[in-house]
Amino acid sequence: MNSAYILSLLQGLWATVVLSVLTFLFGGLIGFMVGLARISPSWVISRGAATYIQVLQGLPLLVLMGLCFYGPSILGYNSLSPLVAATFALTLYSSAYLGEIWRGCIQAVAKPQWEAAECLGLSRWQRMRTVILPQALRIAVPPTVGFMVQIVKNTSIASLVVGYAELSYNAKIINNATFEPFLYFGIAALMYFAVCYPLSVQSRALERKLNVANR
Amino acid sequence: MIYNFDFGAVLAYWPLLLEGVWTTLRLTLFSTVFGILVGAFCAVVRTGGPAWARWIVSLYVEFIRNTPLLVQSYFLIFGIASMGIRLPILLGAVIALTVNIGAYTTEIVRAGIESIHRGQLEAATCLGLSSTQTYLHVIIRPALERVYPALSSQYVLLMLASSIVSSVGVEELFGISNRIQSETYRNFEIFVVLGVIYLLLAVLVRSGFALLGLAIFPRRRTLGTPL
Numbered sequence: 001m002n003s004a005y006i007l008s009l010l011q012g013l014w015a016t017v018v019l020s021v022l023t024f025l026f027g028g029l030i031g032f033m034v035g036l037a038r039i040s041p042s043w044v045i046s047r048g049a050a051t052y053i054q055v056l057q058g059l060p061l062l063v064l065m066g067l068c069f070y071g072p073s074i075l076g077y078n079s080l081s082p083l084v085a086a087t088f089a090l091t092l093y094s095s096a097y098l099g100e101i102w103r104g105c106i107q108a109v110a111k112p113q114w115e116a117a118e119c120l121g122l123s124r125w126q127r128m129r130t131v132i133l134p135q136a137l138r139i140a141v142p143p144t145v146g147f148m149v150q151i152v153k154n155t156s157i158a159s160l161v162v163g164y165a166e167l168s169y170n171a172k173i174i175n176n177a178t179f180e181p182f183l184y185f186g187i188a189a190l191m192y193f194a195v196c197y198p199l200s201v202q203s204r205a206l207e208r209k210l211n212v213a214n215r
Numbered sequence: 216m217i218y219n220f221d222f223g224a225v226l227a228y229w230p231l232l233l234e235g236v237w238t239t240l241r242l243t244l245f246s247t248v249f250g251i252l253v254g255a256f257c258a259v260v261r262t263g264g265p266a267w268a269r270w271i272v273s274l275y276v277e278f279i280r281n282t283p284l285l286v287q288s289y290f291l292i293f294g295i296a297s298m299g300i301r302l303p304i305l306l307g308a309v310i311a312l313t314v315n316i317g318a319y320t321t322e323i324v325r326a327g328i329e330s331i332h333r334g335q336l337e338a339a340t341c342l343g344l345s346s347t348q349t350y351l352h353v354i355i356r357p358a359l360e361r362v363y364p365a366l367s368s369q370y371v372l373l374m375l376a377s378s379i380v381s382s383v384g385v386e387e388l389f390g391i392s393n394r395i396q397s398e399t400y401r402n403f404e405i406f407v408v409l410g411v412i413y414l415l416l417a418v419l420v421r422s423g424f425a426l427l428g429l430a431i432f433p434r435r436r437t438l439g440t441p442l
Contacts, residue, residue, distance in 0.1 A: 058375075058414040059413055060376065060379075062379065063378070074403050156286060168286050171286065172289060179297060181290060181296075182297065193278060193282055
């Protein structure tokens with residue numbers, strides 16, 4: 001045990017958190033559009049969104065990372081930095097899952113609410129913005145917080161293809177030098193746990209709170 | 216800059232790719248079987264076991280579900296190696312995947328068990344079923360049937376996630392492609408080919424689970440309605 005190693009693990013943890021936050025921001029943005037597109041009245045748009053979701057949910061994240069890392073240089077762009085490539089891949093990946101989760105939440109808003117909004121003569125956009133989305137947001141919070149745990153865990157893969165140095169990568173480097181896997185991977189696991197567990201607990205608590213009516 | 220795609224160079228390695236697919240499917244099969252056994256056992260313990268056992272199971276579930284598979288497999292596989300025990304790498308990978316998926320299965324099956332109505336248990340007691348019979352026929356089977364859709368998507372995810380154990384040196388589909396990559400330098404084409412293969416595998420595993428569901432849950436086959 002050496003303080004330099006602990007420091008390196010903490011730096012890795014910070015890199016993990018940075019990547020997770022970026023992923024959640026961009027993934028949430030695109031996921032929101034995917035979710036809306038999925039329930040679009042236009043057949044082409046909803047079918048397109050469904051295909052997008054199906055394809056991305058059928059690919060391992062590692063393959064997606066490879067495509068995002070090597071793809072841009074083929075199109076003639078300079079190769080992406082590891083952080084950008086990892087954020088790109090994780091954004092696509094989580095947008096598919098978040099889009100599907102949020103579609104479910106939007107559709108879970110009681111049918112009479114949609115009908116009432118239509119009867120009031122609200123336009124589609126007004127109906128979404130003032131009636132449906134505020135209620136869907138309430139339903140969406142617990143599964144979204146739960147999905148953040150998945151995002152944090154998935155960032156651990158960012159070191160494999162792309163080479164972004166985050167927590168599990170730093171732990172592996174230290175293990176290569178010391179060969180004490182139980183100690184250093186144990187600490188790394190505890191660090192992940194320290195980030196993820198509060199989110200899991202929070203997600204469950206919110207779920208219970210929102211489910212009061214059905215208890 | 217015009218890039219010339221050369222899928223031929225990658226596809227020329229089809230025997231290797233096929234070998235990788237086979238390893239991936241074997242990994243998935245073994246971890247599915249052991250995962251369901253571990254998960255069903257832990258779910259029963261968590262819903263009806265003694266307090267200390269429940270506590271251990273929930274510790275296991277929470278810890279596995281809140282740490283990444285990559286770190287778990289490093290911990291287990293490198294850890295076992297550091298104790299001086301030499302395992303075949305495939306066995307190590309199956310252990311790591313089983314430990315991981317077992318925790319998720321526990322949560323899913325537990326939800327199924329908790330959804331079994333009290334009346335069913337009372338009926339089982341009235342019929343004079345022993346507790347083993349009650350567990351097997353009245354609790355576990357209907358519980359599994361109820362959560363079957365959730366379970367099968369979790370196991371499709373497991374198949375996709377098995378690509379992660381390539382990082383500890385397992386030559387499954389993703390691991391074997393690293394070898395092709397270092398021989399052909401066709402990075403992008405390899406990932407495209409891999410993507411297509413994994414998509415097909417996902418469809419295959421999903422339909423395999425659907426067929427298996429029809430075979431083991433006769434109610435769905437004869438009545439056509441979910442439980």
